[in-house]
Amino acid sequence: MPNVLERQQDILSIISELDISPTMYSNAVEKYKAITAYLESYGIEAEMYPQGSFAFGTVVRPTSKSTDANYDLDFICQIKGDRSSHTPSELRKILLDALKASGIYEGKLEIWDECFTIEYADVGKIGFTIDIVPATDESEEKKQSLLAKSSYPNLINTAVAIPKHNGNHNYTWITNNPRGFRQ
Incomplete structure (x- = not known):
């Protein structure tokens, strides 16, 4: 019968196989930084940063038996300005036009x-x-x-406005805070 240490090692081995590999992680970081650099060269001041499982280090490896065996990595692309600088639809269009104009990203979009x-x-x-x-x-x-309602006022400064789809290509703003949530 295996001892506790062997069981722990087996569990850690299984967990490490579920996680994104260091090579895939580096590749993903390289890709999202390249998108940011492209947007800058296109004239868009933006910052991209991970949210969700990639930000928390909880990415789970998809099964290779699946026809859709892809890691799904989520990022915020925070364009300079604030919600008064653009309508939600304009913000989407700025980013979409830039990605469509790229020979690199257009075919993958x-x-x-x-x-x-x-x-x-x-x-x-x-x-x-x-x-x-x-x-x-x-x-x-x-x-x-x-700020008036928050239990964590120190996190409010990282709040962002995101276009929320309401049907028929109609968008409104919603408030989100992936950085605050991560903190």
């Missing part, structure tokens, strides 16, 4: 109501996609409103 997905080639039997959620800084007025 899928357009969704809530994000834009760039699908990268498989490495082995598993690839990855980068879901890009357009965002901009939340307005000071909204931040002040949140």
Whole structure:
């Protein structure tokens, strides 16, 4: 019968096989930094940063038996300005136009109501996609409103406004805070 140490090692081994590999992680970081550099060369001041499982270090390896065996990595693309600088539809269009204008990203681009997905080639039997959620800084007025209600006022400054699809290509703003949530 295996001892406790052997069981722990077996469990850790299984967990490490579920996680994104260091090579795939480095590849994903390189790709999202390249997107940011491209946007800058296109004249868009933006910052991209991970959210969700990639930000938390909880990415789970997809099964290679699946026909959709891709890591799904989520990123915020925070364009300089705040929600008063653009309408939600304008913000989406700024990012979409830039991605469509790229010889690199245009052929890999899928357009969704809530994000834009760039699908990268498989490495082995598993690839990855980068879901890009357009965002901009939340307005000071909204931040002040949140500050009055918040249990974590030190996190309010990282709040962003994200276009939320309401049907028929109609978008409104929603407030989100992936950086605050991560903290």
